Amino acid sequence: MCIKFSSVIAKENERWHSDGIVYPKPTWLGEELLAKLARWCVESRQSGFKSTLSLISIMKYSKAYQALKEKYKDMVKVWPEVTDPEKFVYEDVALAAYLLILWEEERAERGEPARQSFVDLGCGNGLLVHILSSEGHPGRGIDVRRRKVWDMYGPETHLEESAITPNDKTLFPDVDWLIGNHSDELTPWIPVIAARSSYNCRFFVVPCCFFDFVGKYQRRQSKKTQYRGYLDFITEVGSTCGFHVEEDCLRIPSTKRVCLIGKSRTYPPAGEDSVDERRTRYINSRPGGPVSPPGQVPAPPPPGAADGPEGRGALDAGARHTPESPAEGLWLSGFHPREKAECVRNCAALPRDFIDRVVLQVANLLLGGKQLNMRSSQSRSAKAWNRGGSLSLAEVAGELDRDTLQRLKRECGGLRTLLRNSPQVFQVLNGRVRIRDWREERPRKEKEPEAKRRLFSETFKTRICWFFAHHPDGCVLPSDRCPFAHGPGELRPATARKKTQPL
Template sequence: MVKVWPEVTDPEKFVYEDVAIATYLLILWEEERAEKGLSKKQSFVDLGCGNGLLVHILSNEGYPGRGIDVRRRKIWDMYGPQTHLEECAIRPDDSYLFPNVDWLIGNHSDELTPWIPVIAARSSYSCCYFVLPCCFFDFHGKYNRRQSQKTQYREYLDFVTEVGLECGFSVEEDCLRIPSTKRVCLIGKSRTYPPLQEDRIDKQRTQYINNRQSCTGVTSDKTVGSNQCDSHHVVNCVVDQAVELECAANETKTDGDRVWWSGFQPREKVEQVRNCAALPRDFVDVVVLTVASLLLNAAQEKPWEHTLDVHLNTWNKGESLSLREVAEHLDKETLKRLKNEYGGLQTLLRNNHQVFEVLNGRVHIRDWREEKPSKRTKPEVKRRFSAEAFKTRLCWFFIHHPDGCSLTSESCPYAHGTEELRQSQIMKKKKHP
């Protein structure tokens, strides 16, 4: 899966993470069958399934289920017809319930995360849920912090736990061994009340949701899509006709259905790219050159002529400046343009990692002589990527730095002049499939 991964997301993260989550669920469900004396494997629905790999793994292990996401992914086509994936927007109302499903899964499900315990509770008394919260969403949109004594992550986990408790679940918390900083899962697999009290508890759920709406002052706030998590995973739909009709019916069915939250808006099917990647190249070049000049001029005065031997300690590494100090030197129009992008100035500088390094809120000129290989990426993957990208872009330092590049032409992965430029291996593959 890592070798053939067609998405722009990092397969080193998503493949191993989903394999680990699938393993955890398989063990959890095996224990549940043993506790309840069941022989039949549990059914599931993955809400906000993203790349769909988790659905693919669980389906191949014999668990009947499907994944639903607001938009399909390229990788969906690779799974085959045994992996059921639907392109459909889920909304919190009575038309999106799953009465015949044993488990609902929310793996980095973003704006659906706090709604999953509610959907599970109202689907059926026996429906359970597993959520792995990542990005912070409330019922209406972005989650706003209320306590300074806790980290934002801990506070958000407590909020999602509270939702489960208000819905009548006994909520369990566990920490997964996955390659992610957001690895705490919340599980609701049993209820705190008998089935005959369902009506009373549902009134309690409704009151909790309404109180949440009142205290936040929200009436029609739109949910904002996130994708740092971009992030995140959905699969394309190879669905049979019956599933397509079911999804279409859900989208059009409104009469008699109770809307749980009038202000909820699922994210757009086509997400806007606002990570500075779509900014004009000439605009980015000006910002990069301006910031680099600031860092170089902030250092002690050094001659601006090229040195004959760049390996001497005369190469100007510049000084570090805080992001705030850098921003103070940029004009208002530039700052206004950057504020419209997720991450703003910091994201633009990190995108230009050939030139800059951003650590702990401070910006540095990158010194390639001090670069150490990443421990995370496997050696064979590093070699493949470096071979494909070697000398396919011009060296910024060779062109713009007053002392030239800190590396020799032989050791620099970037081209020292147009005569060294090579065609990208990726472009070759596109031209000659």
């Protein structure tokens, strides 16, 4: 119930605040919460997930989390990335706290005083690597793309910019743990890499985006959610690789917060050769595996794999290949690591004139067909300011031409993303869009994080107010209260962001 409740709140509010705590809207609490609680109380359906922090001591975790939160809270103030610092900093603090307790308890069980070594595959911003290294665990992070924040950590945090392709050269025989935190296309490969690195190598993954060994993962069983099916698939991968796979639910500000852990093997060291043959057959049985020549029967998958979790879905273009021997020890030739240059598909790379046209068209629909692009000749009072109505995204899409819709469909999130990328003009909530009324916006908090205050001061009056330029009634706010420029005379030059210093 607790897991479901927090997940629903996160979904309704679409954003976790501060250190992973959500603050639901009063309207949602008053109008929907009681009905949902009543329904959950009579439901007999069992949750498909473990209870939170079921594999470690909650008391130890809480103490570790609070200590790390206090120690690394200043990261929020100097975060140089465009991502939300509160979410990403506190999420990595929570992950680090979990791993530190997991590893502390493992050392006690094994009677080994030395701290575990690790490699974080697909380490992203590298903060998890920085915290674990600072807490005494030798390790490094690898990612295909360098981040700005890497320069802040200092030389004691080892981060490498490199693409990872599963092959005989991508092994870590001297490493205790492999970590995959939202590691995308590497996620199903991490148990395989851990198993083949050494008998003593373990893994910890937090699956997020759904990838098979080659291409996207797609479910086939409608009785399970795609997320549950994908977790079962990664569990099956780990089990086939010879691990006892355990599942736990983390306390992190994310809806994808289930982790899978492989701490021990199901076979003795002497059985490595036979188990590796089974791994190979299983990998080849997945979509994108070798295609058998005509008349040749493919090698059977391991027991249970044929009827295992769903995921026999479509491959990426060009993923299928001939049964030629993989070059240079490549385990599956259809695998493609992500490109170093990130492909932007969040509508931000669309031409400015196209975005402006769609924004004007949608605003025109919401205002009841009033012609935009020019101010009313007569000034109106703020009371009479026309906000227009609200429309569902489906209703808005029904009014757009086919070419516009096709272009938006090639972007992640499509129309919804484009409208959310224009928060000055629109509010998008629960599948509906309406014009934003800036009189309803909360006044800025005096105790907001320094990074947010600095960003606001740097962008103040650096763009023309959309309402001043396009709305028939002009802007609802007077010039001195509007953060945007009412005409060219108020425009300020954008301030270049200063480079942050290493921690």
